[in-house]
Amino acid sequence: MASDGDPNLGFLTRRDTEVKLPRATRVKNKTPASIQITAEQILREARERQESEIRPPKQKITDPSELADYRVRKRKEFEDLIRRVRWNIAVWIKYAKWEESQKDFARARSVWERALEVEYRSPTLWLKYAEVEMKNRFINHARNIWDRAVSLLPRVDQLWYKYIHMEEMLGNLPGARQIFKRWMEWQPDTNGWLSYIKFELRYGEVEEARNVYEEFVQCHPKVEAWIKYAKFEFKNGLIDKARRCYERSVEILSEDEDADKLFIAFAEFEERCKEMDRARVIYKFALDHITKAKAEDLYKRYLSFEKQYGDREEIEDVIVGKRRFQYEEEVRKNPFNYDSWFDYIKLEESVGNKNLVREVYERAIANLPPAEEKRYWQRYIYLWINYVLYEELDVQDVERTREVYKTCLKLIPHKKFSFAKIWLLAAQFELRQMNLKGARQILGNAIGMAPKDKVFKKYIEIELSLGNLDRCRTLYEKYLDWAPANCYAWTKYAELEVSLNETDRARGIYEISISQAALDMPELLWKAYIDFEISQKQYELTRQLYDRLLDRTKHLKVWISYAKFEASLATRNEGDEYDLSEEKQVFSPEECLERARAIFERAFHYYKMTEPELKEDRAMLLEEWMTVEKSFADSTGDVNLVQTKLPRKVKRKRPIKMEDGTPVEYEEYIDYIFPDEVAMDPNRKLLEAAYKWKRQKTSVDEE
Numbered sequence: 001m002a003s004d005g006d007p008n009l010g011f012l013t014r015r016d017t018e019v020k021l022p023r024a025t026r027v028k029n030k031t032p033a034s035i036q037i038t039a040e041q042i043l044r045e046a047r048e049r050q051e052s053e054i055r056p057p058k059q060k061i062t063d064p065s066e067l068a069d070y071r072v073r074k075r076k077e078f079e080d081l082i083r084r085v086r087w088n089i090a091v092w093i094k095y096a097k098w099e100e101s102q103k104d105f106a107r108a109r110s111v112w113e114r115a116l117e118v119e120y121r122s123p124t125l126w127l128k129y130a131e132v133e134m135k136n137r138f139i140n141h142a143r144n145i146w147d148r149a150v151s152l153l154p155r156v157d158q159l160w161y162k163y164i165h166m167e168e169m170l171g172n173l174p175g176a177r178q179i180f181k182r183w184m185e186w187q188p189d190t191n192g193w194l195s196y197i198k199f200e201l202r203y204g205e206v207e208e209a210r211n212v213y214e215e216f217v218q219c220h221p222k223v224e225a226w227i228k229y230a231k232f233e234f235k236n237g238l239i240d241k242a243r244r245c246y247e248r249s250v251e252i253l254s255e256d257e258d259a260d261k262l263f264i265a266f267a268e269f270e271e272r273c274k275e276m277d278r279a280r281v282i283y284k285f286a287l288d289h290i291t292k293a294k295a296e297d298l299y300k301r302y303l304s305f306e307k308q309y310g311d312r313e314e315i316e317d318v319i320v321g322k323r324r325f326q327y328e329e330e331v332r333k334n335p336f337n338y339d340s341w342f343d344y345i346k347l348e349e350s351v352g353n354k355n356l357v358r359e360v361y362e363r364a365i366a367n368l369p370p371a372e373e374k375r376y377w378q379r380y381i382y383l384w385i386n387y388v389l390y391e392e393l394d395v396q397d398v399e400r401t402r403e404v405y406k407t408c409l410k411l412i413p414h415k416k417f418s419f420a421k422i423w424l425l426a427a428q429f430e431l432r433q434m435n436l437k438g439a440r441q442i443l444g445n446a447i448g449m450a451p452k453d454k455v456f457k458k459y460i461e462i463e464l465s466l467g468n469l470d471r472c473r474t475l476y477e478k479y480l481d482w483a484p485a486n487c488y489a490w491t492k493y494a495e496l497e498v499s500l501n502e503t504d505r506a507r508g509i510y511e512i513s514i515s516q517a518a519l520d521m522p523e524l525l526w527k528a529y530i531d532f533e534i535s536q537k538q539y540e541l542t543r544q545l546y547d548r549l550l551d552r553t554k555h556l557k558v559w560i561s562y563a564k565f566e567a568s569l570a571t572r573n574e575g576d577e578y579d580l581s582e583e584k585q586v587f588s589p590e591e592c593l594e595r596a597r598a599i600f601e602r603a604f605h606y607y608k609m610t611e612p613e614l615k616e617d618r619a620m621l622l623e624e625w626m627t628v629e630k631s632f633a634d635s636t637g638d639v640n641l642v643q644t645k646l647p648r649k650v651k652r653k654r655p656i657k658m659e660d661g662t663p664v665e666y667e668e669y670i671d672y673i674f675p676d677e678v679a680m681d682p683n684r685k686l687l688e689a690a691y692k693w694k695r696q697k698t699s700v701d702e703e
Contacts, residue, residue, distance in 0.1 A: 071102065089119060093128055100132055108132065109141075123149075123156045134166060142166060150179075154186045161195070173203060184212075187219050194228075206236060223249070223258040227265045239273060260290055260298045271305065279305065323347055335367040338379045345386065354395060361387045374417040381419050384408040388425065398433060405429065409445075418450030424458050431462070451482045456489070464496075472496060485518045487525040494532065503536060514548075523557075530565075539569065554610075556617045559603035560624045566595040567628050593632055597641075600625045604645070608676070615672040619647050647672035 061067050078095040085091055092115035099108035112129045119125065126149035133142035146163035153159055160183045167176040180196045193216040200209040213229045226249035233242035246266040253259055263286035270279040283305065286298055327344035330337060341364040348357045364383050369376035384404070391401040405426040412418055423446035430438035443459040446452070456479040463471040476493040483489060490513035497506035510529040519525060526549050533542040546562040570592035600621065607618040626642045650673055653666040 074098065086118060089122055089125060105136065120152055123153060123158060126159060127162065130162065157188060157192060184215065190220055221252060223253055223256060223262045227262065230269065234269065242269065254289060260295060264298060264301050336370065338383060341383060372413050372416050381422065385425065392429065401429065414450040420452040420454035423455055447478060484516055485520050487519050487521040490525055491528045498532065506532065554606060556621060559599065559621065563596045563599040563628065566599060567592055589632060596628055619672050622646055644675065647674045
């Protein structure tokens with residue numbers, strides 16, 4: 001057998017070294033069991049089957065020798081434990097209490113002292129040590145311990161409390177008072193002082209308590225301390241002294257963060273004393289001197305007070321004050337919220353105090369917008385507008401209004417942007433004061449520093465109302481030098497000359513205007529020029545204007561307007577009365593219609609040959625042509641001439657493509673098929689026949 005073993009395997013066979021893995025269990029029946037076992041049942045069975053706890057047997061000591069052996073063994077265990085965990089206070093306490101249970105107080109004190117040498121900063125050690133002495137009625141020992149404890153740990157309030165409590169229980173009141181005085185020298189927190197005061201009051205020492213209160217408010221000059229002091233005096237019926245306490249506290253703590261509580265307590269004290277006027281004065285003084293962030297509760301108390309004791313006007317004053325507080329909070333959080341400033345100003349204006357209104361206006365306009373961009377200034381500028389209107393209309397202070405206007409105009413960065421409204425309001429103000437020179441100076445500065453359409457228009461309107469035509473012409477020239485593309489200015493300038501019967505000047509202005517390289521609304525300018533020539537009965541010049549306009553644009557409206565003009569000459573002859581000295585211009589209806597037809601033919605040929613894709617414009621042109629033919633008499637107009645050219649409307653679909661050219665859906669549109677297109681396309685006849693057959697079939701099906 002030894003020969004079968006492998007030396008590398010310690011002469012073990014391969015079979016001996018094989019690891020036999022457990023065979024995988026196969027679950028034959030996977031259906032749920034009829035009796036289900038819950039976790040609660042498993043825990044309950046484990047609890048029932050748990051063996052009872054093994055406890056050491058109780059030892060009974062029957063003679064002194066056994067007791068001595070027990071004590072020696074126990075002390076050795078404690079000493080060994082202390083050597084291992086010297087800093088564990090719980091072990092020391094347990095050791096000392098065991099010695100106490102053995103009535104060996106000398107050894108117990110020795111253990112306590114040894115523990116204090118290790119960690120005298122532990123209040124627990126001192127408390128347990130003193131409690132042991134008190135429990136066993138060693139009073140002097142306890143006093144000694146308490147005295148040492150408060151000397152070493154004067155900031156631990158519990159030691160003082162326990163020391164004082166022991167002396168008070170023993171009836172040693174002078175000793176307890178002396179301990180309190182020692183404690184107060186260390187300036188403890190509020191609870192320590194209040195405990196001292198309560199101690200004195202328990203034994204009826206009111207004067208001593210007052211002295212303690214005096215020291216208390218000197219040590220802790222806080223609102224709560226003064227309120228307690230005042231309530232103490234009020235409780236003892238000394239109203240004058242209580243009021244004096246409140247007055248002293250207000251002098252000292254009027255700027256304190258909790259001053260609102262002090263004022264509320266002071267006002268409630270006066271209210272209890274039936275001094276309503278004093279209470280009202282205190283509330284108003286507080287609202288004037290306290291920070292707005294702390295005044296919310298004060299406003300509520302004041303409003304409640306006025307509802308109970310005040311009249312209607314005083315209640316309204318409180319409500320206004322509360323709203324004023326709310327607006328102050330809003331503008332404090334966001335000084336650039338100009339809507340809040342508007343509401344605040346409106347409130348002050350409703351009250352009617354001019355000085356307060358001006359103060360709020362000055363505070364509001366002092367918050368310049370954060371950037372020199374017009375969008376930031378658009379709301380801000382209305383603060384100035386309201387300010388000047390208030391000074392002019394409500395206060396009626398002319399000089400101050402003028403100064404506000406000047407300050408506002410200096411403040412605006414005119415090189416970047418300006419406000420025509422301010423310039424115009426300032427000029428109108430000077431006009432109301434009969435200061436024409438000042439108004440002209442303001443408008444002139446506006447044109448020089450920040451020219452705007454509104455300024456030019458208003459300045460021209462003023463001068464025109466005064467009859468200064470030369471100034472108007474000068475202003476129009478400056479206007480057009482500044483904005484040569486402004487068709488409105490060109491038109492109004494020409495209309496001014498027309499109103500003065502300066503026809504040649506007006507025509508020259510129109511000619512200069514249409515020769516400009518760029519115009520903002522050229523169609524209005526050309527229309528005004530054409531209407532001017534028509535009003536002057538210069539029909540040939542009007543035709544020339546239309547031809548010049550058609551050289552620039554072939555818009556459908558131009559063709560239609562030109563044709564209608566020619567057609568309208570027939571009706572103009574009937575209403576016009578000419579002087580025999582003038583050249584008589586008479587046009588027969590046939591001649592007018594022929595001219596109009598010629599223009600329509602030119603337009604139709606243009607759209608057909610040059611712009612064939614503008615089928616809708618061509619169809620609209622034919623509709624207008626049809627209207628013109630119908631407007632003439634039957635003998636003159638020829639509707640059939642147009643009907644032969646009218647298109648047929650057909651609904652079609654075309655794809656709507658995305659950016660990459662992929663069609664996503666189809667939309668319907670109206671297509672126009674003209675007769676000449678049908679004649680040119682041989683396949684159209686087949687389509688027409690199919691369309692006709694479709695209509696007949698549809699009508700038969702409907703029948």
